[in-house]
């Protein structure tokens with residue numbers, strides 16, 4: 001399979017702390033790849049380096065055959081890298097459709113001046129954004145909720161809305177930061193099913209998740225980080241019996 005995302009020898013320091021040290025991984029077309037690791041392993045830092053919210057101290061990030069590590073976040077978004085952050089809120093006081101549309105605004109080109117002047121280009125983009133939002137809401141099963149206030153949605157469906165917002169920019173690579181956190185059993189399995197559907201439609205997914213059952217169900221491959229280093233990678237069946245992984249999760253106490 002062809003790699004869509006390639007992270008090579010990436011290091012990120014914060015002062016004297018190595019949040020990531022010489023990390024490598026790739027995400028193939030249509031693959032769901034999970035990154036797991038104990039608290040402080042460097043998972044969030046890795047996501048922010050891929051999304052462009054942080055710069056690497058060393059190393060390269062390639063996407064779709066080109067280096068993207070020097071690009072600002074909105075240019076990475078335009079190329080098809082979307083992030084659904086666990087802590088990105090659903091905007092209260094806006095409808096479900098308006099919340100989804102926010103995701104498309106991140107990848108439009110007309111800019112604020114065109115919006116103020118209501119230029120033809122801006123009007124055309126608005127129509128495209130509405131269509132993309134409707135399509136994204138349908139994909140996550142929220143088409144019937146489009147005109148409802150977003151805060152009416154139960155938590156599981158708020159997560160689906162966060163996904164719709166990311167899908168609105170029609171990405172090829174979706175970065176999911178702890179999508180299952182705080183969800184109960186049935187909501188969690190509904191979300192897992194939704195992510196399986198997205199993968200089935202050809203989307204490539206990089207997933208950070210603490211819920212082991214979720215990772216076991218969804219991930220084709222898993223990369224395990226500990227203290228900023230990759231300590232194991234492979235299928236879930238393989239990494240779950242890896243002594244280095246067991247030691248990292250038990251704090252070396254077994």
Ligand SMILES: Nc1ncnc2c1ncn2[C@@H]1O[C@H](COP(=O)(O)OP(=O)(O)OP(=O)(O)O)[C@@H](O)[C@H]1O
Pocket residue numbers: 014017018019037038039040041042043044045046
């Ligand atoms: N902005 C920052 N300034 C200083 N240190 C940071 C910063 N961000 C992260 N770190 C440090 O980098 C290391 C990795 O943190 P990171 O948040 O990436 O881990 P994580 O695996 O996402 O943890 P968790 O599972 O708890 O979210 C930690 O030691 C953390 O304290």
